[in-house]
Each structure stands twice: as structure tokens, then as C-alpha cells.
Amino acid sequence: MNIPEFPRIDRRTALKWMLTASASLALAPQLSLAQKVTTAFAGSGYGTDPDLLKSYNPGDFWPLTFTPAQRQVATALCDLIIPADSKSPSAAAVGVPDFIDEWISAPYPDQVADREIIVNGLQWIDAEAQTRFGIPFVNLILRQKRAICDEICFAETAKPEFEKPARFFARFRDLTAAGFYTTPEGMKDVGYIGNVPLATFDGPPRELIEKLGLA
Amino acid sequence: MAFVTPETAKPEYDVVVIGSGAGGGQTAYTLCMEGAKVLMLEAGRNYDPAKETPMFQTTRDAPLRGVSTPDKPFGFHDATVDGGWTVPGEPYVSDSSDPRREFKWWRSRMLGGRTNHYGRITLRNGPYDFKPHSRDGHGFDWPLNYEDLAPYYDKVEMLIGVHGENDGLENTPNSSPGVLLPAPKPRIGELLLQQRAKRLGIPVIASHRAVLTQRLDHENLPRKLHPGNPKAQRILAADMQKRAACFWATPCGRGCSIRANHQSTTVQIPPALATGNLDILTDAMAREITHDDTGKATGVTYIDRTTGRDRHVRGRIVVLAASACESVRLLLNSKSTRFPHGLANSSGLVGKYIMDTVGTSVGGQIPLLESLPPLNEDGTSGMHLYSPWWLYQQQLAGKLDFARGYHIELNLGRSMPNATTFGGMEKFTRGSYGRQFKEDARRFYGSFISMAGRGEMIPNEDSFCEIDPEVKDKWGIPVLRFHWKWSDHEIRQAAHMRQTFCDIIREMGGTPRLAGSDDPRDFIARGGFIIHEVGGAIMGSDPRKSVTNQWGQTWDVKNVFLTDGAPFCSNADKNPTLTLMALAWRAADYMIDEMKKGNL
Numbered sequence: 001m002n003i004p005e006f007p008r009i010d011r012r013t014a015l016k017w018m019l020t021a022s023a024s025l026a027l028a029p030q031l032s033l034a035q036k037v038t039t040a041f042a043g044s045g046y047g048t049d050p051d052l053l054k055s056y057n058p059g060d061f062w063p064l065t066f067t068p069a070q071r072q073v074a075t076a077l078c079d080l081i082i083p084a085d086s087k088s089p090s091a092a093a094v095g096v097p098d099f100i101d102e103w104i105s106a107p108y109p110d111q112v113a114d115r116e117i118i119v120n121g122l123q124w125i126d127a128e129a130q131t132r133f134g135i136p137f138v139n140l141i142l143r144q145k146r147a148i149c150d151e152i153c154f155a156e157t158a159k160p161e162f163e164k165p166a167r168f169f170a171r172f173r174d175l176t177a178a179g180f181y182t183t184p185e186g187m188k189d190v191g192y193i194g195n196v197p198l199a200t201f202d203g204p205p206r207e208l209i210e211k212l213g214l215a
Numbered sequence: 216m217a218f219v220t221p222e223t224a225k226p227e228y229d230v231v232v233i234g235s236g237a238g239g240g241q242t243a244y245t246l247c248m249e250g251a252k253v254l255m256l257e258a259g260r261n262y263d264p265a266k267e268t269p270m271f272q273t274t275r276d277a278p279l280r281g282v283s284t285p286d287k288p289f290g291f292h293d294a295t296v297d298g299g300w301t302v303p304g305e306p307y308v309s310d311s312s313d314p315r316r317e318f319k320w321w322r323s324r325m326l327g328g329r330t331n332h333y334g335r336i337t338l339r340n341g342p343y344d345f346k347p348h349s350r351d352g353h354g355f356d357w358p359l360n361y362e363d364l365a366p367y368y369d370k371v372e373m374l375i376g377v378h379g380e381n382d383g384l385e386n387t388p389n390s391s392p393g394v395l396l397p398a399p400k401p402r403i404g405e406l407l408l409q410q411r412a413k414r415l416g417i418p419v420i421a422s423h424r425a426v427l428t429q430r431l432d433h434e435n436l437p438r439k440l441h442p443g444n445p446k447a448q449r450i451l452a453a454d455m456q457k458r459a460a461c462f463w464a465t466p467c468g469r470g471c472s473i474r475a476n477h478q479s480t481t482v483q484i485p486p487a488l489a490t491g492n493l494d495i496l497t498d499a500m501a502r503e504i505t506h507d508d509t510g511k512a513t514g515v516t517y518i519d520r521t522t523g524r525d526r527h528v529r530g531r532i533v534v535l536a537a538s539a540c541e542s543v544r545l546l547l548n549s550k551s552t553r554f555p556h557g558l559a560n561s562s563g564l565v566g567k568y569i570m571d572t573v574g575t576s577v578g579g580q581i582p583l584l585e586s587l588p589p590l591n592e593d594g595t596s597g598m599h600l601y602s603p604w605w606l607y608q609q610q611l612a613g614k615l616d617f618a619r620g621y622h623i624e625l626n627l628g629r630s631m632p633n634a635t636t637f638g639g640m641e642k643f644t645r646g647s648y649g650r651q652f653k654e655d656a657r658r659f660y661g662s663f664i665s666m667a668g669r670g671e672m673i674p675n676e677d678s679f680c681e682i683d684p685e686v687k688d689k690w691g692i693p694v695l696r697f698h699w700k701w702s703d704h705e706i707r708q709a710a711h712m713r714q715t716f717c718d719i720i721r722e723m724g725g726t727p728r729l730a731g732s733d734d735p736r737d738f739i740a741r742g743g744f745i746i747h748e749v750g751g752a753i754m755g756s757d758p759r760k761s762v763t764n765q766w767g768q769t770w771d772v773k774n775v776f777l778t779d780g781a782p783f784c785s786n787a788d789k790n791p792t793l794t795l796m797a798l799a800w801r802a803a804d805y806m807i808d809e810m811k812k813g814n815l
Contacts, residue, residue: 041285154646191589197462203400
């Protein structure tokens with residue numbers, strides 16, 4: 001379960017804020033520091049009542065922050081993780097780098113935490129390319145890119161020195177998949193055929209029920 | 216349509232109803248159909264599901280692919296307006312900073328309240344659920360029986376439209392013949408789960424949800440619902456014809472512009488408005504119930520959110536349906552020399568016995584569901600099958616180490632890919648990327664399932680709320696301070712849930728996906744997370760031991776009623792909304808009778 005973050009201020013801060021507001025500081029209340037005041041998110045996101053009918057694009061609510069260099073590496077990685085094949089285009093071809101930029105630029109706590117992982121990871125992978133091959137990551141040929149990524153693509157088996165880069169890669173792959181499979185091209189690729197009105201819901205076909213021994 | 220402003224509202228109504236969700240909506244509907252003049256106060260803004268529901272938008276249309284954020288905790292396209300476990304400008308206090316002892320309070324600020332986004336799971340309490348204390352010695356008996364409420368369950372189900380089947384299982388009541396709509400066909404994964412759970416002795420049956428699998432029978436239902444009341448029948452028949460059947464697409468949590476599922480804004484409020492007896496005042500935040508020298512309530516003081524000014528409206532009857540804890544807060548904040556501890560609180564029990572639902576979930580990967588052909592499994596967007604509690608007899612015989620049951624909710628199928636559908640797969644893909652990753656996504660799509668337990672919490676002395684002596688909201692209204700503790704019954708029940716779900720997944724030939732702590736005190740959902748909070752003004756048959764009678768009428772102030780979850784004196788595993796509406800209809804009938812008799 002994704003446990004949401006609750007912005008919390010301690011009781012002392014909350015009371016100070018409220019007492020300042022009510023200008024009655026003279027009456028210092030009894031404080032219990034164990035108690036917590038739960039307040040709403042105070043950052044500037046899209047707010048609690050956005051227009052749900054509009055179709056939004058990255059950058060509509062908060063500015064995108066990738067540097068040109070970060071964007072280049074991110075684009076190369078997107079296409080390495082989800083390249084074009086006979087069934088569907090690559091992740092970069094359907095705008096996934098823009099989505100990742102939107103994600104790491106967002107004001108919300110989960111995304112702020114990801115920002116550090118992603119920005120550092122992109123920097124690391126470029127530095128690793130320089131160390132190993134003497135050229136930027138984006139200029140590597142596929143075999144060279146894979147040589148680096150094979151070391152970090154599975155955290156369980158990654159060498160200890162690659163622990164952090166492996167965590168970055170896992171997160172970046174999840175975000176690439178999130179961006180790609182929510183596009184019409186990505187949905188078509190995995191065979192999602194819903195989100196259309198139907199007159200009847202007929203359930204699974206007989207052959208499939210029989211094939212799984214459920215008849 | 217009678218949406219009024221503080222200026223155009225009448226100075227006095229037969230009934231002022233605070234809240235527009237399940238309780239307020241149902242109360243206002245019944246009262247207006249029977250001819251009472253009602254003012255409904257809603258703290259949030261007006262909301263029109265016909266115009267505001269994102270019906271076919273994909274998560275690509277939303278910022279951050281629609282994921283949960285603090286601004287929209289159920290995701291961008293969720294119907295909730297200005298709400299969640301936090302509301303801007305309306306803080307609350309936890310007595311403890313220990314996450315295990317915290318209570319998180321969900322509210323929304325919109326016409327229709329939480330009915331706009333809820334799961335539409337509509338399960339009846341059974342006979343045991345009204346007499347839990349008599350059965351096992353814990354908690355409290357209700358001052359009414361299943362038989363008292365059964366006709367109202369039928370009425371609400373016919374009004375809102377509930378699909379399901381009558382399976383006749385223990386403490387899982389049948390509806391009367393002709394009440395339920397046809398159950399939707401199960402998805403392939405549900406059929407597999409049903410087959411395998413059966414081998415473990417766990418029944419899996421048609422779910423009951425408030426979704427129209429066919430159009431309502433507008434020729435016959437109005438007569439059954441409003442016998443002898445041709446005006447009500449005519450209005451309801453006309454309104455039922457405006458509700459379309461489900462077209463098997465788009466998630467119910469966004470709301471429904473074609474009115475195929477239940478929300479008070481699509482079912483109760485439109486016909487109530489059509490009677491001409493309902494006025495609705497939105498952006499009206501109730502502050503206090505006022506009373507006269509005799510101790511009778513006179514009306515409600517509210518804050519007009521558009522101007523920040525205090526206003527007052529008079530009512531012969533005041534109904535609190537602001538949601539359990541909000542209604543408690545209103546009572547406790549309505550202090551006077553006559554009621555120094557808050558209105559209707561001579562028992563000292565207002566705020567006591569807050570209950571939520573026990574919850575935990577387990578996901579799994581099922582190889583038999585890999586690489587299936589494309590299937591449209593959107594269905595009603597909710598589960599088509601579920602498991603009711605099945606161990607009543609073992610529990611009664613003392614074979615389990617917890618006293619109350621749970622049901623299992625299923626979440627599986629080839630639903631629309633979202634931002635997490637293909638996340639965290641590396642355990643199964645061994646870290647693939649590139650062309651192999653795309654192959655893996657095709658293979659694993661639809662093979663991930665999850666089960667969620669929803670169990671009964673027994674009311675306890677350590678779970679309650681009170682007014683914080685210092686903290687106020689942005690309107691200057693003192694806020695609630697919560698105290699929370701799960702008892703061992705709930706902790707052990709959560710452990711049983713996890714074990715059961717792992718057993719089912721393995722019986723399906725799959726692998727559970729467990730993460731985090733193995734300690735049930737950690738994997739039990741935090742207080743308030745399941746958003747089934749009830750109690751705080753429990754009903755009973757003894758004024759010293761309860762706040763209201765069986766009609767939600769407060770013992771101390773005869774013309775004050777509660778028709779939200781506050782009067783619940785137990786919280787069966789069955790999701791509370793249906794029971795809450797059945798009780799509200801019954802309470803409204805009682806109010807009408809008492810008004811006719813001149814008692815109110």
C-alpha cells in the first residue's frame with residue numbers, strides 16, 4: 001500500500017502560528033509535545049480542486065527543471081529501457097522524458113524524494129560512461145550502454161558498490177514504464193482494450209474458461 | 216432547482232439537515248418526498264457530477280499520470296473536492312505521534328460528500344451484527360434487530376440500485392425477491408480465485424455494489440417505495456428514467472455523469488429537489504446548534520464561507536449528518552450553561568467509541584493469468600465477486616483468537632494501465648530492460664492480483680475524540696483531538712487476513728508480494744485509513760449509556776437527530792454506507808410520524 005505523506009507540524013509550531021494569528025501570545029497554553037497537529041499540504045501543487053476534465057501536459061502546473069544534459073541522458077535511458085520494436089514505439093518517442101521531468105520537478109513529497117535519486121543517478125551514469133569509455137553516456141553504442149546497465153539493472157544481484165545506482169535504475173525503470181504504458185501506444189502494446197462504452201459485459205470467452213479449467 | 220444563498224434561504228424550515236452525503240442525502244430525500252420543508256447545509260461547494268466527472272480521461276491526461284498526491288490522495292481524477300485525510304485550513308490533532316496510535320480523518324468539502332467517490336460496496340449487516348454483545352460479550356447490542364431494518368434495506372437497495380445475488384449464507388442476508396439487479400459476470404481471474412478459494416473452504420460469491428447493471432424498473436419500484444404517495448411516485452419514476460445503466464467503462468471513484476452508480480448527487484438529491492421541498496445551501500459550515508430556554512433546539516449557526524460571516528437558520532428539527540466525527544464536533548462545540556459539556560451529552564459519551572474498519576491487503580502474481588489474450592475486463596470497475604466472512608461457527612466455538620469477522624475484497628483483471636501497473640516487477644523479471652522488458656510487460660499484465668480484508672473493529676475505551684482546548688480551524692471553530700488504539704482482536708484479525716490471502720494466492724499457484732514489516736501492528740491499516748469511521752454518539756436503549764435512541768434521536772434534545780455513522784454502536788465488517796442510509800430512511804419516517812403526531 002502506498003502510505004501517503006502527511007505534512008505535520010509539531011504542536012508548539014502549530015500553536016505559535018495560530019496564536020500569532022490571533023494575537024493572544026500572552027496566554028501561553030500548556031504544551032504536550034507528544035501531540036501532533038495534522039494540517040494540509042502547503043506547497044503549490046495543482047491544489048485540492050483542479051479542473052478534472054482538461055487534458056494536461058507536463059509543465060502546465062509547475063516549471064520543468066531538467067537541464068539540457070539531464071534531459072539528454074534521461075532520453076537515452078528511456079529508449080534503452082523501452083526501445084521501439086515491431087509492436088510499439090520507444091518511450092522517448094511518446095514523450096516519456098517530459099513526464100519524468102514533470103515528476104522530478106513536482107512539489108509533492110514523494111516526487112521531491114525521487115528528484116534526488118533521479119538527478120544523482122543521471123549524473124552518476126554519465127560519469128560512469130566517462131570513466132569506462134571516455135565519452136558521455138549518450139554517445140555510447142548500445143553494447144557499451146548495456147555494459148553499464150547490466151551491472152545496475154537488478155538490485156538483488158548488483159555488487160555492493162552499485163547499490164545506489166541500482167536503486168536509481170529501478171526507480172527510473174518504474175517511471176519509464178509509468179510514462180509509457182499510460183499512453184495510447186503503451187496500452188495498445190499490452191493489449192488493453194477497455195475504456196470504451198459497451199452495451200453488455202459478457203465476461204471471459206468460453207474457450208479461455210475451459211483452457212484454465214474453470215468450466 | 217432550489218439552490219439558495221443565505222439571503223434567499225427562508226428564515227425557518229421544518230428540518231435543517233447538516234450534511235449532504237449518504238446520511239444527509241437519504242434523510243432529505245425521505246423527508247421531502249413525504250412533504251417536509253428541508254434546508255440542507257453543505258460545508259463544501261456545489262458539485263454537479265453530470266458536468267464535472269472525467270468519464271473517459273486516461274491517466275495520460277492528468278498531471279503525474281494521475282498518481283496519489285497530498286492534494287488528491289485517491290489520485291487526480293478521483294471525485295473528491297477539497298478533501299482527503301487533510302483539508303486546507305481545517306487541521307485536527309492526534310493525541311499521540313506514534314503512527315500506531317494516530318487516527319487520520321478523511322473529509323471532503325463538496326455537495327454529496329464522500330458518496331461521490333466511495334467504493335459503492337453495499338453489504339447488509341446480518342442478524343448477528345445487531346446483537347454482537349449478546350453473541351460474544353464484546354461491545355454493545357443495537358436497540359433494534361435485523362428485522363426492524365430489513366424493510367429499509369430493501370427500500371434503499373431499490374432506490375439506489377444494487378446488483379448482487381441471494382446466496383443465503385450465514386449472517387449474510389438475502390434481499391427480498393425482485394430487489395437486486397443482476398450480478399455482472401465474473402472476470403477470468405475472479406473465476407480462478409473462486410475455484411481455488413473453494414478448495415480452502417472459503418466462499419466467493421457475487422459482490423453487492425450500487426451500480427445499475429440494468430436500468431431501474433421505473434414502472435414498479437416507485438409504487439413499492441412510496442405507497443399511497445402518488446406525487447412521490449411520479450417524481451421518482453421520472454428521475455429513475457434519467458439514470459442510465461452502466462456502460463462498463465470508467466472507474467466509479469471518479470463519479471458517474473450518466474448516473475449509473477449511487478452518489479447522493481445522482482440518486483437522492485435530484486428527486487428531493489424535484490419535490491420543491493428542498494433548499495440547498497452550499498459553502499455553509501455549521502458552527503453550533505442553538506437552543507431555547509426549554510432546551511429545545513432552535514436551529515443552526517453556520518459560517519457563510521463566501522463572506523466569512525456567521526448566519527443562523529431556524530428549524531423545528533435539526534439533523535446532524537455531517538459525518539460521524541464532524542457531527543460529534545458540532546455537538547461538543549454547542550456548549551451553553553444548560554449544556555456545559557456539549558449538546559446531548561448528559562451521558563458524557565459524545566465522542567466516545569469511534570470505530571474504523573480493520574484493513575490490510577496482500578498482492579500476488581499468478582502465472583496462470585500471464586499472457587492472456589486481450590480482454591475487456593473493465594466491467595463495473597469494482598469487484599464482481601467477493602468473500603463474505605465464513606468462520607462464524609469456528610469463532611463462536613472459540614477456535615479463533617479474535618472475536619469478529621472480515622470480508623475479502625478483490626482487485627484484479629486487465630484494468631487500464633496506470634502509473635504503478637508495471638512498477639516493482641524486477642522480482643519477476645530479474646531486472647530486465649530493453650526489448651525483454653517489453654516482452655515481460657506483455658506477459659505479466661493482468662497477472663497481478665490483490666486482496667483486501669475489511670474487518671470489524673470492536674468499540675473500545677481508548678478510541679475516541681474530544682475538542683482540543685487550543686487549536687482552532689480557519690473559521691475559529693475548535694478542532695477535534697483524536698485518541699486511537701487497536702485492540703488485540705483487530706491486530707490478530709489482520710494477521711489472519713494476511714495468512715488467508717497468502718494461502719489463497721499459493722492455492723492459485725502464485726507468489727505473494729509481501730513488503731515491509733511482518734508485524735501485524737504495522738501492516739494493519741492505520742486508524743481512519745479505511746474511511747469507515749463510525750460511532751461517537753452511539754445509539755442504545757438506556758439514556759445513561761448511549762447518546763441516541765434507535766432512531767438517532769438524542770435522548771437529551773428531542774428535536775435533534777443524527778443520521779450519519781455517529782449512532783453506530785458496532786461496526787460490522789460490512790461497509791457502513793448501506794446500513795447508514797437504511798437507518799436514515801427509518802429515522803426520517805419516524806420524524807414525519809412524530810411531526811404529524813405533534814410530538815416534534
